[in-house]
Amino acid sequence: MSKKAERQLSRRDFLRGVGALTGALTLESVTGSRVEASETEVAPDAVGVLIDLTRCTGCRTCEAACKAAHGFPPPDGGETSLSADTLTYVDVRENVEGADGPLHVKRQCMHCVHPACASACTVGALHKTPEGPVTYNAGKCIGCRYCQYACPFGVPAFQWEETLGLIAKCDFCINRLEEGQQPACVSDCPTGALKFGKRRALLREAAARMDTHPDRYLNHVYGEHEAGGTSMLYLSPARFEDLGFPELGSQPIPRRAEFVMKQTPMVALTVATAASGLCWLRTRREESGACVEAGKKERTKR
Ligand code: SF4
Ligand code: SF4
Ligand code: SF4
Structure with missing residues (x-):
């Protein structure tokens, strides 16, 4: 060198x-401080994924699809957290009130409508696209890890094993979207637990499923309002706080990060x-x- x-x-x-x-x-x-935020704006054509926990069998095909799509080694079946080469994993939750058996919760970046990670990033390496995905540009990243501290979902992972470690997170398969394909995890999910589409249409579908099967679902779409809204939307038979989802209210988080950066x-x-x-x-x-x-x-x- x-x-x-x-x-x-x-x-x-x-x-x-x-x-x-x-x-x-x-x-x-x-x-913990809450900073005033303006009304959430979601582009009419913004996309999202509806994740229906009642349909997920925990087969982990989504994990394998994600790794294959990003050129990572195949999963060994033991993924229990997000990491530099695990952009999504299936979190198994046992003995949850309201569920008949274990619940399988697919975790990945939520692609927030107002991403705190992007607001905290001083070099513009993280970017919210009008279409919904929050993208990451490794060429701009200096590895400062501000985004890790800002993200309310604990998503950005750091490449600790690399000399010049950078950040890794789900990119919504942006390359596939640009080619007219669905995200790899959605394409390969064999049970229909994942559904890709326009965020607004997915919210209508979620409402319809809850109306049709009030016995099956909690009357709550996680991500519709949380932290100002997210592109990943969850339906569940059990309370989200019992599944490890943070209770965030409807105020966007980024203002907090912007406030800190300005101070x-x-x-x-x-x-x-x-x-x-x-x-x-x-x-x-x-x-x-x-x-x-x-x-x-x-x-x-x-
Ligand atoms: S979940 Fe975290 S990493 Fe993903 S867009 Fe939101 S703030 Fe950023
Ligand atoms: S959208 Fe793409 S990058 Fe994100 S979890 Fe699914 S397969 Fe992985
Ligand atoms: S592929 Fe579908 S059913 Fe299988 S674990 Fe992933 S989300 Fe659940």
């Missing part, structure tokens, strides 16, 4: 550590200045070291 590349890595590692630290300090300081420009400026200064000093030291080495080699040749 060239000296220049090494210097770039060092500076990035440093900034990443500092970013993570300041993220922890600043976002944690306002955790910390001096912290950010100080950190950036210190990082640049240290990087400059380190660069000078490495360059002079490189000159000494070059000089030694030159003298050896003679």
Whole structure:
């Protein structure tokens, strides 16, 4: 690896550590506070996925489909959390009140209508598209992990095993959507537990299912209003808080992240200045070291 590349890595590692630290300090300081938000706006054509827990058998075909679509190794059957190469997994919930047997809850990014992750990201690596998906641009990401602290669903995963770890999360199979296909998990689900479509149509369908089978469903679509709404919508026979879903109310969360970011420009400026200064000093030291080495080699040749 060239000296220049090494210097770039060092500076990035440093900034990443500092970013993570300041993220922890600043976002944690306002955790739990509710910031005023404006009315939620959802594009009429925005898409979503209806996840019907009464139809999910826990076969985990969706996990395998997601991994295959993203070029990850196949699942070993033991996925219990999201990670850098597990963008979705099926969470098994036993002994839940209101359910006849275990409930299988597919977890992934919720593709929030107002994503806190995107609001917290200072470099624009996360982006809410008008069509619904919240996309991630690894080329912009500096690995500061602000998005991890901001997300109310604990979704963004960090590539801890990589030297230059970045963020990983469900991308709504945006490449497949652009080609007119459905998300891989939806396409391969054999039971119809996952349904892709326009968010508004999915909400109508959810209402119809609840009306038709009031004995089967709780009268609640998780994601219709939570945190200002999400693109992933859940139907369940059991209370969502008993299934590990956070109770968020209907206010969008991003305002909280924006508020924090606006309160910390001096912290950010100080950190950036210190990082640049240290990087400059380190660069000078490495360059002079490189000159000494070059000089030694030159003298050896003679
Ligand atoms: S669930 Fe988390 S990572 Fe996904 S869009 Fe919402 S805030 Fe972002
Ligand atoms: S939408 Fe795509 S990326 Fe997201 S969980 Fe499904 S298969 Fe994985
Ligand atoms: S593929 Fe469908 S039925 Fe199987 S675990 Fe995933 S969501 Fe449930």
